Amino acid sequence: MSEPPGLGTRLRHLLELLDxxxxxxxVELGLDGFRPRFTPVVRTLVAQGPLPIRDLAKAVSVTHSAASQTVTQMEKYGLVTLEPGADARQRIVQLTDKSRALLPKLDAEWAATTAAAEEFEAELPYSLSExxxxxxxxxxxxxxxxRIADAARALEK
Known part of the structure; x- marks a missing residue:
């Protein structure tokens, strides 16, 4: 008999289904190459203006490394530019005209996605967001x- 998938596996699968x-x-909206992970970056830059990657990471609740990787992908698609910051280590992320031109489609998609997420959560016995x-x-x-270290020590006893 096989064990059920672990917590991480189930969370990744749920995220794969949603994303x-x-x-x-x-793709259906003609936004080929635009990825779900780009949306919080775009929305944050629209709301707050150009930001250092570190501040952007904090604003979208991801690690600096994850934000940097996402920004690098977005730069390849021409959605953001990186400018030097106050010191040599800092890079400021800002939206391009190309990404600003996508905003009407992205805003409409975001509104539809938000409504769909609310409907999805209403079908659950408890709020997934909460x-x-x-x-x-x-x-x-x-x-x-x-927690893993504590559990490992307890299992050794």
């Missing part, structure tokens, strides 16, 4: 790494 469908919508927020809060108090 895969959003990516398909982008559960994810609480799970994040719990892990910020005590990391999963610490």
């Amino acid at each position: 895969g469908d959003v990516a398909q919508v982008y 559960l994810l927020a609480e799970a994040t809060h719990v892990l910020e108090r005590r990391s999963f790494r610490e």
